Every structure is written in structure tokens, then in C-alpha cells.
Amino acid sequence: MKTTDKSGSATSGTEIARVVRFSKTGGPEVLQIESLEIPAPASHEVRIRVKAIGLNRAESMWRSGNYIEAPVLPARLGYDASGIVDAVGSDVKHLKAGDEVGTIPAFSQNDYGVYGELILMPQHAVIKNPPLLAFEQVAAIWNPFITSYSALIDVAKLSAGEFVLIPAASSSVGLAAIQVANMVGAVPVAITRSGSKKQRLLAAGATYVIATEEEDIVAEVMKITNGKGAEVIFDPVGGPVFAKLLESLARGGQIFLYGALSDEVTPLPLIEVLNKIPVIRGHTVWDTTKDPERVEKARIFIFKGLAEGFLKPVIAKVFPFEQIVEAHRFLESNEQIGKIVVTI
Structure with missing residues (x-):
């Protein structure tokens, strides 16, 4: 249900959505799709209806308990996603509902994760999509x-x-x-x-x-x-x-x-x-993504490279959301050349 907060920013009430979590560390089979309540965004957050997710080896290491920080169970996961802004918090000024966006790795997976139909993100980790790229491509760039x-x-x-x-x-x-x-x-x-x-x-x-x-x-x-x-x-x-x-x-x-x-x-x-x-x-x-000035310099460089044809996302294989376990198995096979993408 859509509402309006005291500042006039568009918000939404709690919604039920499918998300991926794991309750114990291990192989791809520990990943489970669950239905969870996704609340309205806090003042500094953006809620996104996800269209595509890009997988990273960091997430398989996180899932197996071999990452640079330990997961707090049950844990969510994922850094790269693209989709459409569903709602924004009262302090978010650079984005609005309906914007097409991508996420950048600028948070701990103990705080946020992108494997889900509907996700919350801190505003500093959300960037408007570059022109002419499909959601699957955006999920493969950041x-x-x-x-x-x-x-x-x-x-x-x-x-x-x-x-x-x-x-x-x-x-x-x-x-x-x-x-x-x-x-x-x-x-x-x-x-x-x-x-x-x-x-x-x-x-x-x-x-x-x-x-x-x-x-x-x-x-x-x-x-x-x-x-x-x-x-x-x-x-x-x-x-x-x-x-x-x-x-x-x-x-x-x-x-x-x-x-x-x-x-x-x-x-x-x-x-x-x-x-x-x-x-x-x-x-x-x-080191870069938590510094707004360095993020902006990176964004300008990457957008320029995309526009001029120097930079092009390479997608190895696309899986549906329901096959997230199979997607992680392929991620760990080392057979791929490029990014593995999961679509919703």
C-alpha cells in the first residue's frame, strides 16, 4: 500500500517478497528462497523492485563462511542488482519512485543483500542506470x-x-x-x-x-x-x-x-x-565505494567508457531466480567467461 510520509516523499508499507537466505554455511544447496516482510525504507534507504542480479565470487565465499567477515545467520547476500525504485526514504533526494537503478558494493552483507524480488539499499549504494543498458547488463557492470x-x-x-x-x-x-x-x-x-x-x-x-x-x-x-x-x-x-x-x-x-x-x-x-x-x-x-567523491569519479569514468564503447558488460549465462542454487554451482565451476546473471 502506497502512503506519503510527513516530508511528502513517496513511501510504501510493508510488503511480502521472495528473498534468498542461508541458515548455515556450506555449498550452494544451503541457499533457500523464503517469503519475508520487506518494510518501507528508512530515511536514508531506497527500496527497489529487482529485475536482475549479478553474481560474484565474494558471495560464494560469504555463503561458505570463507569471506573477510563472518555471516550473521540467517544471512542474506549479494552486491550487484538492477531494478526500479519502488520507494525512497525522506532523506533521499537524488532518486524517486520509478527510476531505473543499479546497486554498487558499498555495504556489508550482514546489513543488506540484493538476492530478492524487493530489496532495501542505503542510498549511497544506488546509482541511476546508464543510458541504453538492459537490466541484465546493469547487473553485470558495477x-x-x-x-x-x-x-x-x-x-x-x-x-x-x-x-x-x-x-x-x-x-x-x-x-x-x-x-x-x-x-x-x-x-x-x-x-x-x-x-x-x-x-x-x-x-x-x-x-x-x-x-x-x-x-x-x-x-x-x-x-x-x-x-x-x-x-x-x-x-x-x-x-x-x-x-x-x-x-x-x-x-x-x-x-x-x-x-x-x-x-x-x-x-x-x-x-x-x-x-x-x-x-x-x-x-x-x-576503499572507493564508501567515499562519495571517488564513487562519482568512478561513475564518470565508467559511463564514459560505456558510451564510447570501451567498456561492455560480458554475461556468461543467465538463470531464473528459482535456479539460484544452480547459478551458484555454475559460479563455482570456473567454466564461465564473464558475469553470471539471475533474472526475476
């Missing part, structure tokens, strides 16, 4: 592009002619990093395990592709860079391969660790550290 932008452009200041190594290059963030690098004239070098993805990564914009099961990373990088090494490495994996990445770095180069997909110990070879004098950074997208 986490990949803002994560890549925040590390490569905002912090690393990646510039034309510099080499950037991109492990897990077939992931949605990896593909976004390739595009961001190309947008500024840098040279993206995709790192993948198997040569089976090589041609698709080249077609996606990688200048070079190195398959770690078939080629020596260090030898290939030194051949590509004429012995100098890469100026930037953008790594979501860690683990034993990190030593090879460090050896592939140019002296004084930067390594960004923005994930921990490997279950194995990440070594730190001290001789290489002394030789390379690297800058090794732990990086999370929240």
Missing part, C-alpha cells in the same frame, strides 16, 4: 568495473604503454580489467590456467594470454616486456603462483591482491622483495 577502476586507475594510475598482468582473466572482474586497461592505452596480459580460454580472452581484448598449465609465467612476461616485467599486477587468487607473479613484476611495480581464491598459503619470497622493491597492496572495492 562490481567488475568499479573494482577494476578503483585499483588500476584510482590507485595505480595505470597509463598508456604500461603492462598489467590479470590473473583469473576470464572472471567478470578480469574481463573488466582488460577493458579498463585498453581504455587508457595500457597493455593487458591475461593469465589463465588452461589454453582452452586463450582465443576467447584474445577476442575479449587481451593483448597477450599466458596459460599457466602450459607456459612459464616469468619467461613469457619477460619475453613480452623485453625483460622489464609488468608495472602492475591485479590478482584475486594468491597462493603459490604469487611467487611467480612477484618475479614477473617490474622493479618498483605494484601488486594488488583483491581476493583470496586459492586455499593454499601465499608465499612471500624475500629475495625477490629485496630485488624488486614492490608495492604490495591489499585492495577492496570499499
